[in-house]
């Protein structure tokens with residue numbers, strides 16, 4: 365990307381009013397990979413004004429579901445024709461292996477097609493009331509102007525997860541990617557323009573969370589804010605959104621348990637447990653960052669897991685066969701490394717990794733060798749706090765009751781997995797885990813068809829599935845009097 369990446373406001377590609385720019389850093393080698401315009405509060409205000417005028421005009425929200433479906437399919441088609449280009453750009457900007465970026469593009473396409481297919485399906489309700497002359501029904505309508513703020517760990521996929529249901533429902537939107545990873549969002553908006561999303565419907569604003577994000581959360585003309593990111597930021601957004609009592613949905617952090625009983629195949633469980641924590645460099649809200657092992661397999665399991673973890677192919681994301689890449693930024697790497705020190709100080713036993721990789725090919729990037737801490741106790745900070753990196757905290761349990769206690773002993777409730785060949789036990793345990801996204805004998809596979817979100821401090825509301833579309837609608841009851849007449853309440857005098 366040679367020219368400065370621009371924002372897309374009211375159908376125009378524009379530079380920030382401040383004239384400021386921001387360098388985008390590639391985490392594989394710390395080099396500048398692009399420069400983008402740096403928006404601020406006044407750019408958000410302009411984008412919101414465009415989104416509001418477009419919504420109020422009414423043409424967009426009166427498009428038929430089939431027309432909006434055609435646009436979403438059009439976006440999906442264009443993405444599908446450029447999978448390699450989008451994947452390469454995501455890897456350049458985010459650092460993740462090309463295999464992962466490619467998967468993210470496919471997921472984004474699936475999500476767009478899912479909502480394209482969903483919007484012309486039956487919705488609303490018809491209900492009986494105790495008056496034969498009244499017809500009563502419930503319809504769903506778009507909310508209005510929505511603000512969307514997404515993080516850096518799945519930049520394109522998060523954009524698709526947010527934009528697809530929002531536009532499907534007929535809203536207009538002001539969208540903000542992470543300042544660290546704006547590149548695929550800019551390309552996606554180019555596609556939105558190409559397929560003919562009308563001016564003002566979808567607006568892209570670039571800039572920092574503290575300025576652009578904060579204004580999106582506060583702006584009185586935005587009626588809904590949808591956010592994915594850290595719990596601390598989620599709290600700030602919830603507070604900022606009180607001014608006009610915005611509808612909010614928050615997809616926040618987690619500290620999710622992966623529970624393994626001794627009757628499950630050890631080799632397979634090791635493999636899933638590695639995927640649970642180390643996928644996407646551990647930068648996954650639903651990561652299985654707490655491994656709970658039954659005492660009877662504890663030592664053998666950890667010996668094998670450490671052995672395999674040391675053999676993970678860590679490389680720059682565009683290298684052939686890369687299985688893990690760098691962390692997103694120097695600051696984030698330092699935060700993760702500081703947690704490694706905390707873990708050591710707390711007395712957890714480091715089995716492998718946990719250091720910055722300094723070999724020549726890694727020296728300028730933000731690579732951290734995946735770490736496994738054994739012998740963790742429930743109240744350690746590395747067990748309770750979201751690290752968002754390749755750091756696993758392992759605990760031992762004796763029986764089902766203790767596994768459930770440990771699994772739920774956290775402020776979070778996003779995800780969880782259990783491995784056992786005793787399906788009754790697995791089902792008992794997973795039902796007792798207080799989390800919104802769960803698995804039995806697997807970890808991570810999810811689909812746009814199913815709702816995504818958490819219990820407790822992992823968030824509010826759900827994305828994806830039919831629930832995800834509902835989050836972008838208001839509910840209206842309509843009552844029709846079939847026997848026009850007087851109300852009958854007051855005597856006619």
Ligand code: NDP
Pocket residue numbers: 513514515516517540541542543544571572573574576577578579581592593594595597598600601615616617618648649750751752
């Ligand atoms: P944040 O939660 O800070 O960032 C997520 C998004 O929110 C970004 O677009 C960010 O903007 C924006 N943002 C930041 N501050 C505000 C604000 N005051 N008002 C509105 N929007 C704001 O995540 P970080 O990138 O700082 O990571 C911090 C921690 O959050 C991680 O270590 C991890 O624990 C967690 N996290 C969880 C994610 C999840 O999927 N659950 C995803 C990412 C992070 P910008 O980046 O442009 O400043």
